Amino acid sequence: MxxxxxxxxxxxxxxxxxxxxxxxxxxxxxxxxxxxxxxxxxxxxxxxxxxxxxLARYQEIFAGAQGSVGGALRAAMVNSLVVATATVVISGVAAVFGAYAFARVRFRGKTPVLLLFLGTYMMPPLALVIPLYLIMANLGLLDTRTGLVLVNCTFTTPFLLWLLSNYFAALPVELEDAAQIDGLSRLGALFRIVLPIARPGLVTAAIMAFLASWDEFFYALIFTDSPAAKTVPVALSEFVGKYASLDFGLMAAGGVVALVPPVVFAVILQRQIMSGLAAGAVK
Known part of the structure; x- marks a missing residue:
């Protein structure tokens, strides 16, 4: 034995x-x-x-002249941060209200509607790229950060809706009932009771939405064309194609820089992420 x-x-x-x-x-x-x-x-x-x-490659990235390889990568990092942060805010706000409604409000067809939202998340990007492209073109949002944020919200919002609805459903409803007896409205109970308790789940949802937006490549490749809107994955792919045969180390340095924000977020908020995932998995 x-x-x-x-x-x-x-x-x-x-x-x-x-x-x-x-x-x-x-x-x-x-x-x-x-x-x-x-x-x-x-x-x-x-x-x-x-x-x-x-460390010459990192100096090139962070101190290179505007229009150089380093300057292009710096601009792409700013674009990625802006797009990812805006995606988290918009999809997070929409998902909080929607998830709370699915978790607490009784209405006919609730489960099919939730599955419909989840189904849109499970659809391959290739199936949605043409209608999304036509919509962005009609709105004049092609090759803009705003357009890319809206496109990213199409896959982050359904996922956050599913994740947070499970999390809210696991919270004791008695706390909200007591708050409403004391005079709070349902919306007041959401902001003053539910959201403070659900902080680990909210942090988890925000980090996962941020990472999904930061790493997104296909939509960013289709919907952006200029350095003013290109994100890190697209910039790195072009960087590899143009400069890989000249300096492999510079390509590697760009990859390391692109890894830093997700790793920092994961390390700093590791405890909240794990507790949020564990609680969200229990109904």
């Missing part, structure tokens, strides 16, 4: 080590490549530890 248990633990640790290497190995190599010289990156055998590490 002891040998069998020992073998089980060894197997689990081995699987965990392989998964850890698969997840963090590419990220580690990205960081190493970003501080290696071009000669080290092209040398055979490969230099896994750079002999002469340099």
């Amino acid at each position: 002891t040998r069998r248990r020992t073998g089980y633990y060894v197997l689990m640790y081995a699987i965990g080590a392989v998964l850890l290497a698969a997840v963090f190995g590419p990220i580690l190599w990205l960081v190493i490549s970003s501080v290696s010289t071009q000669a080290e990156l092209l040398s055979v055998p490969t230099h896994f530890v750079p002999d002469h590490p340099t």
